[in-house]
Amino acid sequence: MSDWRPSASIEQLKRRAELLAQARAFFAGRDVIEVQTPVIAKDSVTEPDVQSIEVPGYGYLQTSPEYQMKRLLAAGMPSCYQLGPAFRHGEQGRLHNPEFTMLEWYRLGFDHNQLMCEVADLVDTLLGPKPYQRLTYEDVVGKSEGRPRDALDLAFAEACERLTPGRFFITDYPADQAALARINPDRQTAARFELVIDGIEIANGYWELLDADEHRQRFKTDKEIRRQRGLPEMAVDEVFLAALEHGLPECAGVAMGFDRLVMLGVGAKALSDVTAFRGS
Amino acid sequence: MATYSTNEFRSGMKVMLDGDPCNILENEFVKPGKGQAFNRVKMRNLKNGRVWERTFKSGESIEAADVIDLDMEYLYTDGEFWHFMKTDDSYEQVAADQSAVADSENWLKEQEVYQVTLWNDDPIAVTPPNFVELEVTDTDPGLKGDTANGGTKPATLSTGATIKGVPLFINIGDVLKVDTRTGEYVSRAKT
Numbered sequence: 339m340s341d342w343r344p345s346a347s348i349e350q351l352k353r354r355a356e357l358l359a360q361a362r363a364f365f366a367g368r369d370v371i372e373v374q375t376p377v378i379a380k381d382s383v384t385e386p387d388v389q390s391i392e393v394p395g396y397g398y399l400q401t402s403p404e405y406q407m408k409r410l411l412a413a414g415m416p417s418c419y420q421l422g423p424a425f426r427h428g429e430q431g432r433l434h435n436p437e438f439t440m441l442e443w444y445r446l447g448f449d450h451n452q453l454m455c456e457v458a459d460l461v462d463t464l465l466g467p468k469p470y471q472r473l474t475y476e477d478v479v480g481k482s483e484g485r486p487r488d489a490l491d492l493a494f495a496e497a498c499e500r501l502t503p504g505r506f507f508i509t510d511y512p513a514d515q516a517a518l519a520r521i522n523p524d525r526q527t528a529a530r531f532e533l534v535i536d537g538i539e540i541a542n543g544y545w546e547l548l549d550a551d552e553h554r555q556r557f558k559t560d561k562e563i564r565r566q567r568g569l570p571e572m573a574v575d576e577v578f579l580a581a582l583e584h585g586l587p588e589c590a591g592v593a594m595g596f597d598r599l600v601m602l603g604v605g606a607k608a609l610s611d612v613t614a615f616r617g618s
Numbered sequence: 619m620a621t622y623s624t625n626e627f628r629s630g631m632k633v634m635l636d637g638d639p640c641n642i643l644e645n646e647f648v649k650p651g652k653g654q655a656f657n658r659v660k661m662r663n664l665k666n667g668r669v670w671e672r673t674f675k676s677g678e679s680i681e682a683a684d685v686i687d688l689d690m691e692y693l694y695t696d697g698e699f700w701h702f703m704k705t706d707d708s709y710e711q712v713a714a715d716q717s718a719v720a721d722s723e724n725w726l727k728e729q730e731v732y733q734v735t736l737w738n739d740d741p742i743a744v745t746p747p748n749f750v751e752l753e754v755t756d757t758d759p760g761l762k763g764d765t766a767n768g769g770t771k772p773a774t775l776s777t778g779a780t781i782k783g784v785p786l787f788i789n790i791g792d793v794l795k796v797d798t799r800t801g802e803y804v805s806r807a808k809t
Contacts, residue, residue: 384654385656386735387649387652387653387655388651388652428655428677429624429647429649430625430647430648431646431648432646432647433647434647434649487654488654488675491650491653491654491656492648492654492656492673494650494653495649495653495656496648497648498650515653517652517653532651537648539651542651542652550664582649597649
């Protein structure tokens with residue numbers, strides 16, 4: 339007989355509903371507007387380590403609402419958040435699911451330090467207050483120069499797992515791991531941060547890069563890495579670049595894995611314990 | 619030869635690692651949000667029983683191992699090999715060496731059925747049932763009437779194995795039920 343029952347208990351799903359409501363109330367109290375952008379779009383990200391799920395004839399399921407939310411910001415939308423599904427091809431495990439719930443928000447006029455404070459406020463609201471420690475990327479894995487990127491990624495992942503228990507903000511990522519964060523004045527590090535709670539990566543945020551040409555340059559580098567690794571070719575999202583050329587306001591943004599946060603909130607060990615059904 | 623990619627890895631899958639057949643126990647997907655993906659895999663080396671942990675880049679492939687577990691009847695030993703026969707009426711036999719039999723030697727009784735693990739048709743491991751019944755060949759004389767409490771003593775079984783924790787009332791010639799996983803006395807077998 340097929341197993342039709344939910345992978346989470348009804349009790350945990352009720353708790354999840356409470357956390358969703360609390361998160362929305364948190365943003366309502368700070369005048370951060372909820373927005374909804376399409377889950378399917380013509381283009382997706384060029385990032386070599388994030389794979390998109392193609393929807394033939396339509397485009398791609400979005401790996402995050404980042405580009406579309408930034409288009410809203412460029413068009414005059416004030417600080418806003420989105421709480422909805424995001425999709426990543428091939429990510430499956432205790433802490434991964436190809437479809438997951440992402441909470442992403444952008445704050446006009448904030449830098450990454452101000453945004454980290456707000457991330458901590460939200461987590462305190464949802465999980466209860468606890469102290470936060472701040473570490474640099476170098477504190478976590480040591481010097482990154484000259485080390486191959488794959489070895490560094492594994493060392494970082496394993497070092498984060500050992501940051502347990504507790505809440506840690508990791509800052510000052512190497513400039514070549516800036517993603518879409520701006521580069522710090524030292525030219526070596528990026529204004530990017532991550533939140534790790536009890537060894538689990540929860541959020542990733544930037545003081546957002548604004549320069550359209552710099553974006554184009556980074557996408558070109560992504561595409562070159564994709565080509566070298568034999569990964570599917572991804573077109574650059576020209577619509578997103580057009581919005582950047584029009585002008586993205588000064589802002590900081592962050593994406594949070596909401597399912598993982600719920601998992602920590604209810605003391606579960608796997609994502610499937612807090613999602614209605616296990617991913618396929 | 620068939621290969622398995624990391625995203626096909628499941629527990630119970632038999633693969634080759636460093637030239638030895640292994641059984642996958644756990645497969646954990648590890649990936650920083652913006653970083654490369656890895657699979658951290660725990661596997662048991664089927665030749666020596668050791669558990670290995672190995673990290674692969676996601677998408678890497680490794681060779682499948684041609685490993686099967688068969689129920690086979692133990693026949694006899696010639697001192698160098700232990701001979702087993704298939705239970706499918708084919709009368710086909712295999713000879714397992716010391717490294718395959720290993721500690722299971724303690725529990726081998728003729729005409730009993732054991733699980734024999736074959737790699738490329740060669741036996742590499744022998745697993746006894748959880749419980750076997752074996753006759754006591756040597757132990758201190760039994761104490762009459764001491765059936766309830768009191769101490770225990772060691773006893774030597776027909777296979778040559780010595781087990782501990784045997785009650786004092788047990789005599790030479792008694793048949794004991796033994797837990798092969800712990801090597802401990804369970805009860806006196808009903809005769």
